[in-house]
Amino acid sequence: MTETIFKRPKYLKDAVFHYCPGCGHGITHRLVAEVIEELDIADRSICVPPAGCAVLAYDYFDIDVGEAAHGRGAAVATGLKRVLPDRIVFTYQGDGDMAAIGTAETIHAANRGENITTIFINNGTYGMTGGQMAPTTLVGQKSTTTPGGRDTKRDGNPLRLSEMLALLDGTIYIERVSVTSPKNIRAAKKAIKKAFQIQMDRLGYSLVEVLSPCPTNWKMSPVDSCKWIDEYMTKTFPIGVIKDNSENK
Amino acid sequence: MTETIFKRPKYLKDAVFHYCPGCGHGITHRLVAEVIEELDIADRSICVPPAGCAVLAYDYFDIDVGEAAHGRGAAVATGLKRVLPDRIVFTYQGDGDMAAIGTAETIHAANRGENITTIFINNGTYGMTGGQMAPTTLVGQKSTTTPGGRDTKRDGNPLRLSEMLALLDGTIYIERVSVTSPKNIRAAKKAIKKAFQIQMDRLGYSLVEVLSPCPTNWKMSPVDSCKWIDEYMTKTFPIGVIKDNSENK
Amino acid sequence: MITKTAFAGSGGQGVLSMGYILAYAAMRDKKNVTYLPSYGAEVRGGTANCTVCISDEEIASPVASAPDYAIVLNKPSMLKYQGIIRKGGIMLVNSSLVDAKAEREDIEVIYIPANKLALELGSERAVNMIMLGAFAAKTGVTSLESLAGGMSDVLKSKSAGLVDLNKKGIERGAEYALHER
Amino acid sequence: MITKTAFAGSGGQGVLSMGYILAYAAMRDKKNVTYLPSYGAEVRGGTANCTVCISDEEIASPVASAPDYAIVLNKPSMLKYQGIIRKGGIMLVNSSLVDAKAEREDIEVIYIPANKLALELGSERAVNMIMLGAFAAKTGVTSLESLAGGMSDVLKSKSAGLVDLNKKGIERGAEYALHER
Amino acid sequence: MADKNKGRIKINSELCKGCYLCISVCPKHIIAVSETLNHQGYYPSKSTDSSDDPKCTGCAMCATICPDVAIEVYRD
Amino acid sequence: MADKNKGRIKINSELCKGCYLCISVCPKHIIAVSETLNHQGYYPSKSTDSSDDPKCTGCAMCATICPDVAIEVYRD
Amino acid sequence: MTEKVLMSGNHVIGEAAVRAGCSFYAGYPITPQNELTEYMAGAMAKLDDGTFIQAESEIAAINMLIGASMAGARVMTSSSSPGISLKQEGISFLSALELPAVIVNCMRGGPGLGNIAPSQGDYFQATRGGGHGDYRNIVLGPASGQEICDLVTKAFDYADEYLTPVMILLDGMMGQMMEPVVFPEYRDISTLPEKTWKIDGAKGRPRRVIKSLLLDVNVEEAHNWKLVRRYEQIKDKIQMAESYKTSDAKLTVIAYGIAARIAKSAVDRAREEGIKAGLLRPVTLWPFPERSLREAASNNTEFLVYEMSTGQMIEDVRLSLNGSSRIHFHGRPGGPVSTPADIYEQIKKYYPR
Amino acid sequence: MTEKVLMSGNHVIGEAAVRAGCSFYAGYPITPQNELTEYMAGAMAKLDDGTFIQAESEIAAINMLIGASMAGARVMTSSSSPGISLKQEGISFLSALELPAVIVNCMRGGPGLGNIAPSQGDYFQATRGGGHGDYRNIVLGPASGQEICDLVTKAFDYADEYLTPVMILLDGMMGQMMEPVVFPEYRDISTLPEKTWKIDGAKGRPRRVIKSLLLDVNVEEAHNWKLVRRYEQIKDKIQMAESYKTSDAKLTVIAYGIAARIAKSAVDRAREEGIKAGLLRPVTLWPFPERSLREAASNNTEFLVYEMSTGQMIEDVRLSLNGSSRIHFHGRPGGPVSTPADIYEQIKKYYPR
Ligand SMILES: Cc1ncc(C[n+]2csc(CCOP(=O)(O)OP(=O)(O)O)c2C)c(N)n1
Ligand SMILES: Cc1ncc(C[n+]2csc(CCOP(=O)(O)OP(=O)(O)O)c2C)c(N)n1
Ligand code: SF4
Ligand code: SF4
Ligand code: SF4
Ligand code: SF4
Ligand code: SF4
Ligand code: SF4
Ligand SMILES: [Mg+2]
Ligand SMILES: [Mg+2]
Secondary structure: OOEEEEOOOOOEOOOOOOOOOOOHHHHHHHHHHHHHHHHOOHHHEEEEOOOOHHHHHHHOEOOEEEOOOOOOHHHHHHHHHHHOOOOEEEEEEEHHHHHHHOHHHHHHHHHHOOOOEEEEEEOOEEOOOOOEEOOOOOOOOOEOOEOOOOOHHHHOOOOOHHHHHHOOOOEEEEEEEEOOOHHHHHHHHHHHHHHHHHHHOOOOEEEEEEEOOOHHHHOOOHHHHHHHHHHHHHHHOOOEEEEEOHHHO | OOEEEEOOOOOEOOOOOOOOOOOHHHHHHHHHHHHHHHHOOHHHEEEEOOOOHHHHHHHOEOOEEEOOOOOOHHHHHHHHHHHOOOOEEEEEEEHHHHHHHOHHHHHHHHHHOOOOEEEEEEOOEEOOOOOEEOOOOOOOOOEOOEOOOOOHHHHOOOOOHHHHHHOOOOEEEEEEEEOOOHHHHHHHHHHHHHHHHHHHOOOOEEEEEEEOOOHHHHOOOHHHHHHHHHHHHHHHOOOEEEEEOHHHO | OEEEEEEEEEOOOOHHHHHHHHHHHHHHOOOEEEEEEOOOOOOOOOEEEEEEEEEOOOOOOOOOOOOOEEEEOOHHHHHHHHHHOOOOOEEEEEOOOOOOOOOOOOOEEEEEOHHHHHHHHOOHHHHHHHHHHHHHHHHOOOOHHHHHHHHHHHHOOOOHHHHHHHHHHHHHHHHHHHHHO | OEEEEEEEEEOOOOHHHHHHHHHHHHHHOOOEEEEEEOOOOOOOOOEEEEEEEEEOOOOOOOOOOOOOEEEEOOHHHHHHHHHHOOOOOEEEEEOOOOOOOOOOOOOEEEEEOHHHHHHHHOOHHHHHHHHHHHHHHHHOOOOHHHHHHHHHHHHOOOOHHHHHHHHHHHHHHHHHHHHHO | OHHHHOEEEEEOOOOOOOOOHHHHHOOOOOEEEOOOOOOOOOOOEEEOOOOOOOOOOOOOHHHHHOOOOOEEEEEO | OHHHHOEEEEEOOOOOOOOOHHHHHOOOOOEEEOOOOOOOOOOOEEEOOOOOOOOOOOOOHHHHHOOOOOEEEEEO | OOOOEEEEHHHHHHHHHHHOOEEEEEEOOOOOOHHHHHHHHHHHHHOOOOEEEEOOOHHHHHHHHHHHHHOOOEEEEEEOHHHHHHOHHHHHHHHHHOOOEEEEEEEOEOOOOEEOOOOOOOHHHHHHOOOOOOOOOEEEOOOOHHHHHHHHHHHHHHHHHHOOEEEEEEEHHHHHOEEEEOOOOOOOHHHOOOOOOOOOOOOOOOOOEEOOEOOOHHHHHHHHHHHHHHHHHHHHHOOOEEEEOOOOOOEEEEOOHHHHHHHHHHHHHHHHOOOOEEEEEEOEEEOOOHHHHHHHHOOOOEEEEEEOOOOOHHHHHHHHHOOOOOEEEEEOOOOOOOOHHHHHHHHHHHOOO | OOOOEEEEHHHHHHHHHHHOOEEEEEEOOOOOOHHHHHHHHHHHHHOOOOEEEEOOOHHHHHHHHHHHHHOOOEEEEEEOHHHHHHOHHHHHHHHHHOOOEEEEEEEOEOOOOEEOOOOOOOHHHHHHOOOOOOOOOEEEOOOOHHHHHHHHHHHHHHHHHHOOEEEEEEEHHHHHOEEEEOOOOOOOHHHOOOOOOOOOOOOOOOOOEEOOEOOOHHHHHHHHHHHHHHHHHHHHHOOOEEEEOOOOOOEEEEOOHHHHHHHHHHHHHHHHOOOOEEEEEEOEEEOOOHHHHHHHHOOOOEEEEEEOOOOOHHHHHHHHHOOOOOEEEEEOOOOOOOOHHHHHHHHHHHOOO
C-alpha cells in the first residue's frame, strides 16, 4: 500500500510559480496553503496579496482574493474584515510593501488590533522591481540603489518592524521564522498555523515574519542564500517568538 | 537697579498667540524660542511647522520657516537638512500630524538617523480640526469621533510613538516631558535644549514629546487640564528620558 | 424680501442656538431659510457667531457681508458688528455684558440688560431667549409664537421646565424691547 | 530600410551585451539605432532578451513584433522566436546549447556550435561574440570591423585581453558561418 | 532671605487670555482675576501684591507657566 | 528501523527550477542534477536512488524545502 | 422623517448615506467637512452592522473603502481638497477594480494648504480623474441641502449600478450651511440586486478574484474599452442640469453648486431690469450636461461661465459648444464669495448689445 | 561628452539632470523607471554635494523635494503612474509654494495596478493638475533619447525661471529604450541667478517664510491670479511642437511621445502612396501648442488624434481648434503599441475624400 507522505496541498492551484529558482515565496505559499487546508477554512478565507513579487498570489491560492495597492494591504484587509468579521482575512506582504510605503497602514491596523493575519516576507530587498534597497536590507548589503552597500549615514538602518509592532497593545502574536531548512520550515508552518488560529479565535492581530531568500537579487545561489540568512540575516533579525499574548486573552 | 528675571524671549515675535486660553502650544513655543536664543542659533535655524493648531508658528518664531503638508514635516526637514547640513532644522508637530498621517515619514526619518530635531506636541486630540480622536487619545477618553469614549475594540489603543522610535538605531535622544507645572516646564526646556544640542553636535535624530493641555477640546479648565495630564495621561505616557544614546556617540 | 441676521458672542452664551431657533421659527412661517455657523476651526478664538437668512424666495448666498440685524452678546462682537451692519440696520446689545456704547449713527442700537432680566426670571439660562424675543418684537422678522414654536421644535423632548423658562424669556425680552427702554 | 534583430537566451549568457555591441557598431556605421531590452521585472523567469533596430532613417517603433533576425542562445528562446520571426527572416541558433531543430520552413536557420568554437579559442566567454560575428557575416547588417569597433567602444578601458578574445570570437563566428557549416 | 521678597511682576492684560494657570501656581497667592474684560474678550489676571507688604519673591513660577507670555518678572 | 528505508520521491521535472535546495538537504545524498533541460530552461534535479539498494527514508526534507512544490514523497 | 429638519450640508450627507444603506465609513478629519466624519461616527455606532473608522490618513481611508466595497458593503468616505489629492491612487484603483463607493469632496481654497473658504478649484481633479490611467467618475454638484440629500441617495445607486466611485463635489459653505431638508425612508438594502462579484469566501461557489493588475496588454486594453463603453452609457443616461429662464435668454450664466445659487439671484435681478439673463446649472459635472448646453445654445444666447476658480468647468462648456457660441468667464478663486450684486454687474458687463 | 553614447531614456534623464546641476534626488522604486532611480543613486554619490534618498514612499519623496527645493537645490524625483498619483498633494503644494522641481512620470498602463507596458493614460493628470486647487505645471513630452536630454535640461531652467514644478511625461518604452545621445556640458549652477526666496537661515537678512496657508481669502485669490498671470506668460513663451509635412496635409495626425514616432513612419508610408498626410507633434503638452494647431488648421486639414489612451489630449485639440476642423480619434489604451502599418490604416480610414 502506497502512503503519500508529501504532496501538493489542496488549495494551491496547479500552476507553475513565476518565482525565480530558490525563491522563498514558493515555500511560504505552500505553507499557507497547507495551513488553510488543515484548518479547513478555504471557503471562508480571503487573501490580500501585495504589489511585490507575490502580486500574482491569486494565480496560486485557490481562494477568494482581493488586490491591494502597494503598501495598503492592511487597510484593504481592515475594510474586508470589518464588513465580514467571521471570515478569515490575511495579507501577504513583502518588506518593501509593509515596512516602507505601508508603514503607517501596517502599524495602525496592528494598533487597532484588527483581527487579521499578516504573512510578512522579509527578503531584504525589493524583489519585484529588481533589487533596490529595502527597509530591511542589512548594513553593508549591496543593492541596485546602494551599489556601495547600505551605508547607515546615507541610507539608515535595517528596520525591525516586527519588534516595533510588538510594542502595540493591539498585537497578539508575532513570530519571526525562516525558510532555510526543513527544520526552520516546519517551525514556520507552525507559526503560520498559530497566527491563523489566533484570528479564528478572534484574539486580534497576528503576524509571521518570514526570512526568505531572494537568490536573484542577492546574486547568490539558492543554497548560499539560505546559508546567508542563517549566518548574517538572523543576526539583525533573530528568529523566534517576538510576542505572544494569546494566553492572556 | 532693576533686574529682569523673566521676559519674552528674543526670537518670539511680538504677536498675540491665536491659541486658546491655557493651551500648551504657547508654553512650548516660548521654550523653543528661549533655547534658540540661548544656543545662539537663530540665524541658522529653520522651523518646519505642522498642519495643526501650530500651523501659524511662523507668525511667532522669528526665524526662517518652511511649511509642510499635514504629516510630512519629517520629509520636508530631511530635504532641507540634507541640502544644508550645517543649519539647524527642526519640526514642530502634533500627535495627529506625526503619529497618524505622518507615521511613515516620522519613523523613516528617525530610522535614517536624520540629524534633525522634532518637538512633538501630544495633546491627545486633533486640536485644529475640532477635537477628533488622535492616535494618542486615552482609552475611554471622549472626542468628537469617539462620543462614547475611545473603545479599544473599535478605535484601537493609544499609540506610544516615542517608545517605538526609541527602538530605531537612528534615534539618539528621546524624552517625554509635560508643561503642567513650573517644575515640569523647566525640565521640558532642558530636554528641548539637549535635543537641539544633539543636532548641533551632529549626533542624529532627537525628539522631545511634550504632553500638552488642550482645554478646549478636553472641555476642561486649563488648571484641570494640567491636573488631568499629571494624573491620567502620564499613566499611559510616562514622562522621562526614553532613550539617550548621546554618550555613546 | 430677504433678511439676514447675525448672532455673535462668546462660546457658551447660546449664540448658535439663538440662530438655530430663529431658523426653525422661520420654517414654521413657511419661509426659506439658511443658517450658517461661524465656519471652520482653523483660527481659534473666544467668539462664536452665525448668520440666519430668511426669505420668501429661494436664498442665494447664505453669507451676510452686511447683515440687516445683529444680536451681540459681548464687547468684541459689538465692536466687530457695528462695523459691518448695513446702514439702517438694527443692532441688539446685551448691555449687562457690554459696557460701551455703539458709535454708529446710521443704525438703530437697542440695549437690553439681558442678564439682569434673566435673573429676574430665575435663571441666567434665559439670556439668549430674552435677546431673541426682543429681536422678534423690534424687527418683526418672525412672531413670538413662531419663535416659541421653533424653540420647542429644537428642544423637543428636553426638559419641559427649560421650554417654559425660554418661553418666558422670549416674552420678557419682547416686552422690554417694546415698552421698557 | 530598417532591420530589427532580436537577441535571446538565459540571463548571464551575454545576450544584452550582444545587442548593445551591435547597436554601437551601427552607430559607427552612422546609422540610426534603437536598443530595447526585455522590459520590466514584473514577471520573473530565466530568460533575457533585447531588440536592436537599425535604419538609415529615423526609427519609429523600437519594438519588433516580427523581427527580421533572431539570435537565440537557449531552447526556450528558440521555441519562442521561431514562432514570431518574419517570413524570410534568419535565425541563428547556438547549437551547443540547443539540441532541437527549428520547425519553420519559411525562415533560414543557421546552427552555430558556439560553445565548442569558443572553447577552441580558449574561453567560453567568447560565445556571444561568435554568434554576433556569424550574424554580421550572414546578414550584412554591419561589418566585422564595425562590430569590433563597437565592441571596444562598449568595453572601453576594460581588459585588453578580453577585447582581443572578443575580436577573435567575432572573426571565428563569421568564418564558421560563411565557410564551415 | 530678605532679598527673596523683592520680586515684582507685570501682567500684560491685553496678552492675557484668562487661563488662570498663574493663579494656580503662585506660591504666594498674589494673583487674581481682574474685573474688566480686555479687548480679546477675556478677564485677565492681575497682581494683587501690595506695595505696603510685598509678598512676591520673583520666583517666576507664574511667568514660567503662562502660555501667552503675558507676564514679566523683575527684581528691584 | 527497516521501515525507514521505504521512502520514494517523485520529482516533477517540468515544475523544477533547478535550485538544488533538495540536493543540499537530502541526508542520503540521493538527489542529483539531471543532464537535460526542461521546458522552462532549467536542469531539473532527479532522484538517484537505486531500486537495488534504496536509501530514501521518506523523510520529506527535500519536498519540504522545494520552493516549487515539485517533489512528492511516498512510502510503499 | 417626512418632516423638514434643519441640517448642515455635512450632516445631510451623513443622514442621507445612512438611509441609503451605507454601512461603512472611513475618513480622516479635515476642515470643512469634519461634521460629516463626526456624524458618521455616531450614526454607524447605532447600526447593527455599521462600521466607522477614523483612519490614520486619507490614504488608509480610501483603501479601507476598497476592502469594504469588495466585501459588498455600501461605503463612503469624505475629505476636502488636500485629502482628496491623497486619495487619487485609491480612486484610480476603485475605478479599475469596478468597485462602487461614494466619495465626498467638500472643497476648500487651494492649491497647497490654502484655506478653508468655499472654493471650486478641484473641478478638474474630480471630472478628469486626478489619478492615473483612463477612467472617469460620476461627479454630482448639489446646490442646496435638499439636493445634497437627493444626490447622495442617487450616488449610492449609481455606484452600484455602474460599478464606479461616485463623487459628491461641494464646497465648504454648502457643507456648513444649514437648510431645511426632507429625507427619504430608510433603504432596505437586502432588496437590492446581489453583488455577484463580491468576495466573502468561496463557500459553495467558484472562488473570485478582484484585481486590476492586467499584465497582458490586450486584456488591459479590453478592460479600458469596457470602461469607456460604460462611461458612454452613463453619459447617455444621467446628464442632469437645471435650466432657469433660459428659453429667451440672451446671456446664460453657467455655474454649479453654491455659485449657481448666487447667480440665480443675479439673474432675477437682471430680469427685473429687463435684461434677458438665464441660468444653466450643471447638476452632473461628469457626465457634463452637454445636451442641455447645446439646447440652450440653439436659442442663440451668449454664455457667462461663473466659477469659484480661475476657470476649469469652462473647458467643458467650450467642449460642449464646440465654437458655436460666445463664452465669457468670471472667476473668483481661493475663497471669496461673490454676492448676487457682483454677478449682476458681470451680467451687465457681458450682456450682448 | 560631445560624443554619442547609447543610453536608455531613464539613464538619459539622470545624466541630463546631473549636468543641469541637479544635486538632490529622492524617489521610490517602480517599474518602468527603476533604472533612473538607480542611476541617480550612483550619480549623486559622485557629487560633493549630491543627495540621493531612496524614500520610504512616493509621498515622502515629493515632500523631501519640497524641503530640498526650499533650501535652494535643483531637485528631481521620478515615478510611474500609481506613484505619481500619490504625489498629487505634494505637486499641488510645490505649485502653491512656487518651488522649482522636476518630476518625471514614466507612464505605465492603468488605471489601478495595470501593467508596465507603454501608455499615455496620465495626460489629464499631468496637464490638468491631478492635485487640488487652481494650478498648472509645465509638461514636456519627449519623443527620442536626444530630446529627453534636451527637455530635461530645459526643464530645470523653466522650473527656476517660472518657479514651478515641471513634469517630464514619457512612457515606459521611452524610458527603457536606448538611443544615441549627445549630452551638453555640465552646468555651473553658481552662475545662475540667486534664489532670493530660499530659506537657509536668516543670517544677515530678514527671515523668510515659505507657506501656502493663506487664510485671508483675498490674499489667496490674489495668489491664484498671480499664478494665472505666470501661466499666461508661460503659454506665451514656451509652446513647442514639431510640424512634419503639414503644409499641404489633408489629414494631420496629432500625437506625442512614442506614439508620434510611430505616426511619423505611418505618415511617410502614406506620402509614398500619394496620401497627403502630415504630423503635428506637441512637445509641450502644457502649455498645449495651440498656435501650431491653429496654423495647421488654417491649411484646411482634418485631424487624426492618436493617443495610447482612450482619448485625453483630444480635448486640448478640440479646445485649440474650437470647432474649426474635423477631428478623428484613434486610441490604444493599456499597453498595446501600434505599428506604423496600423496607423497607416487609420490614416487611410479617416483620409478625407
Ligand atoms: C504606489 C506604488 N509604488 C511602487 C510600486 C512598485 N513596486 C511594486 S512591488 C514593489 C516592492 C517590492 O518589494 P517587496 O514589497 O519587498 O516585495 P518582494 O518583491 O521583495 O517580495 C514596488 C516598489 C507600485 N506598484 N505602486
Ligand atoms: C492632508 C490633510 N489632511 C487633513 C488635514 C486637516 N488637519 C489639519 S491639522 C489636523 C490635525 C491636527 O491635530 P494635531 O496634529 O494633533 O495638532 P493639534 O492641532 O492637536 O496641535 C488635521 C487633520 C490637512 N490639513 N491636510
Ligand atoms: S526576485 Fe527574489 S523575491 Fe522575487 S521571485 Fe525572484 S527570488 Fe523571489
Ligand atoms: S484647540 Fe487645543 S491645541 Fe488647539 S489652540 Fe486650542 S487648546 Fe490649543
Ligand atoms: S513671581 Fe512667584 S511669587 Fe511673584 S507673582 Fe509670580 S509666582 Fe507669585
Ligand atoms: S497664565 Fe498668563 S494668560 Fe493665563 S491668566 Fe495668567 S497671565 Fe493670563
Ligand atoms: S525523502 Fe528524505 S531521503 Fe528521500 S530523497 Fe527526500 S530528502 Fe532524501
Ligand atoms: S528543490 Fe525543487 S525546484 Fe529546487 S531543484 Fe529540487 S526539485 Fe527542483
Ligand atoms: Mg522584499
Ligand atoms: Mg494634537
